[in-house]
Amino acid sequence: MNAMxxxxxxxxxxxxxxxxIDDEGFTARVIARLPAPRREPRWLRAMVLLGVTxxxxxxxxxxSGGGRFVREGVIQLSTFPIxxxxxxxxxxxxxVGAFAVIFAIRKTPEVRDLGRLRF
Amino acid sequence: xxxxxxxxxxxTLVDDDHYAFAELVRNHQSTVRGLLRQLTGSDIGLADDLAxxxxxxxxxxxxxFRGEARFSTWLYRIAYNCFREHARKRKELVGxxxxxxxxxxxxxxxxxxxxxxxMHALSLLPLHERTAVxxxxxxxxxxxxxxxxxxxxxxxxxxxxxxxxxKLKRTLAEWGPN
Numbered sequence: 001m002n003a004m005x006x007x008x009x010x011x012x013x014x015x016x017x018x019x020x021i022d023d024e025g026f027t028a029r030v031i032a033r034l035p036a037p038r039r040e041p042r043w044l045r046a047m048v049l050l051g052v053t054x055x056x057x058x059x060x061x062x063x064s065g066g067g068r069f070v071r072e073g074v075i076q077l078s079t080f081p082i083x084x085x086x087x088x089x090x091x092x093x094x095x096v097g098a099f100a101v102i103f104a105i106r107k108t109p110e111v112r113d114l115g116r117l118r119f
Numbered sequence: 120x121x122x123x124x125x126x127x128x129x130x131t132l133v134d135d136d137h138y139a140f141a142e143l144v145r146n147h148q149s150t151v152r153g154l155l156r157q158l159t160g161s162d163i164g165l166a167d168d169l170a171x172x173x174x175x176x177x178x179x180x181x182x183x184f185r186g187e188a189r190f191s192t193w194l195y196r197i198a199y200n201c202f203r204e205h206a207r208k209r210k211e212l213v214g215x216x217x218x219x220x221x222x223x224x225x226x227x228x229x230x231x232x233x234x235x236x237x238m239h240a241l242s243l244l245p246l247h248e249r250t251a252v253x254x255x256x257x258x259x260x261x262x263x264x265x266x267x268x269x270x271x272x273x274x275x276x277x278x279x280x281x282x283x284x285x286k287l288k289r290t291l292a293e294w295g296p297n
Contacts, residue, residue, distance in 0.1 A: 007284055011256040017237040018257050021149040021156075026167065030144050030174045037135040107186075 124190040132181055144174050147191055150258055151198050157253045158202045160242060169205060173198040188267060192260060196268040199250070240290040248283035255280050 061067055077085065122130075122142065130139035151173055155166035176197050177184075184193055241249060254265040255276070262280065266273045 007256075010284060010287060013233065013237060014241070014252070014257045015259070017234040018153055021152045023145060023148055026148050026152070026170070027141050027144045030171050031137055031141050033171065033175055034137060034140070034178055037137055042134075 125186065128181060128184065128190065131178070140178055143190070147194055148174075150191065151194055154195060154253055154258065155198055155202060157241065157249060158199070158246070165205075169198065169201045172201050176201070188264060191258075192264045192268060195254060195258070195260070196270075199268055236291055236294055237287075240287050240294070243290065244283050244286055248279045248286065251276050251279035252283035252287070256284065 064070070080088075122139070124143065124146070127139045127143045130136040131143070148170065152166055152170045155169045155173075156163060159166045159169070173194060177194055180197075184190065241252065244252065250269065251265060254260045254268060255262060260268065262273055262276045265280075266276045269276065
């Protein structure tokens with residue numbers, strides 16, 4: 001047995017000594033014990049989503065008096081000075097962009113972990 | 120193209136794709152089963168039963184995996200919980216099986232004598248030190264990750280790894296040639 005010089009040597013030898021365990025049907029046995037997969041086809045999910053969206057849009061259209069508030073809003077906007085519309089559009093863009101960045105960071109562990117890096 | 124763990128998890132969740140989950144099992148079965156063999160004192164049958172239970176629990180709770188830790192770390196935690204529950208039920212921890220250790224030898228990468236000495240010395244450590252050493256030194260988890268897997272304070276993990284390493288070195292030195 002060689003003398004252990006340092007922790008790194010010991011760790012490396014421990015890693016090398018750990019045998020790779022062949023699957024030998026292990027995965028198949030696990031999969032056989034899983035509950036049966038859902039049989040709901042993709043097209044059905046898409047149709048349900050489309051149907052609910054169409055229904056919601058129809059109800060919103062009827063409840064808003066045939067979209068009258070949208071027409072009135074556009075007419076009102078057209079009376080505003082152009083610079084105010086530009087500022088408004090820029091502000092909306094900033095808010096949406098900020099939310100997009102926040103959600104992207106929350107969903108991406110690699111980016112989120114950047115804050116923990118030590119240089 | 121080989122898919123990442125995150126992609127395989129997404130496919131499993133969205134499409135209930137058993138092939139994707141099978142790929143996850145294949146990718147991680149060796150380390151999970153290896154960890155459980157260490158914890159059970161090389162009781163291969165028991166370790167594989169617990170490993171199966173680990174992957175079944177992982178499948179059922181996959182929606183709770185938030186990607187804050189590595190998938191392997193999350194699996195180790197489930198495996199360790201399975202082992203603890205089993206140990207609690209039996210109220211005992213099984214000892215080392217020398218014959219099974221002998222059968223696990225793979226002489227291609229490491230000197231067989233060194234492998235045997237290492238694995239045997241490892242099996243002689245107290246369970247809490249052995250677990251910490253296996254997770255941190257053998258499977259490459261950080262102390263922080265191991266603390267999360269074992270649900271114990273970070274300082275305790277560091278102490279267990281330090282003591283485990285020292286005992287391993289001492290044992291191996293005693294067994295070595297004079």
